[in-house]
Amino acid sequence: MSFQITVLKVLAGHPDGRASLADLTRYVAVLTSSGADWSQRMKRLAARAPGLDIFTSGYVLREDGGWRITDAGQEFLNSIEAPACEPMIAAPVIVVPASPDRPENVIRMADHEARRRRAAA
Numbered sequence: 001m002s003f004q005i006t007v008l009k010v011l012a013g014h015p016d017g018r019a020s021l022a023d024l025t026r027y028v029a030v031l032t033s034s035g036a037d038w039s040q041r042m043k044r045l046a047a048r049a050p051g052l053d054i055f056t057s058g059y060v061l062r063e064d065g066g067w068r069i070t071d072a073g074q075e076f077l078n079s080i081e082a083p084a085c086e087p088m089i090a091a092p093v094i095v096v097p098a099s100p101d102r103p104e105n106v107i108r109m110a111d112h113e114a115r116r117r118r119a120a121a
Contacts, residue, residue: 002042004054006031008077011060011069020066048080 010027011017054060059073
């Protein structure tokens, strides 16, 4: 599965998304032997696309002299490379009530005066 993702990546990096079989074989060999970073990345991407078949899905076409990634293949590659949506957690906001010598519509930030004194020193 990660091999097919590698093929998509190689084709996407070529002009017009086309590569001869010799070029494709060479680039795939270089990438698959480049170390743990690449293989881990491809495994993570492959986990987001279980059961992938780049030919049956129409993501890669075999043409005379090589292979070509289709628009659907490029869109698929972009979709699995997009970061997974993570729920956003808002940071808590600490609000200190206004002191009696200030109007109620003024909010005092916690530790603001101490930080100003330290910065001025």
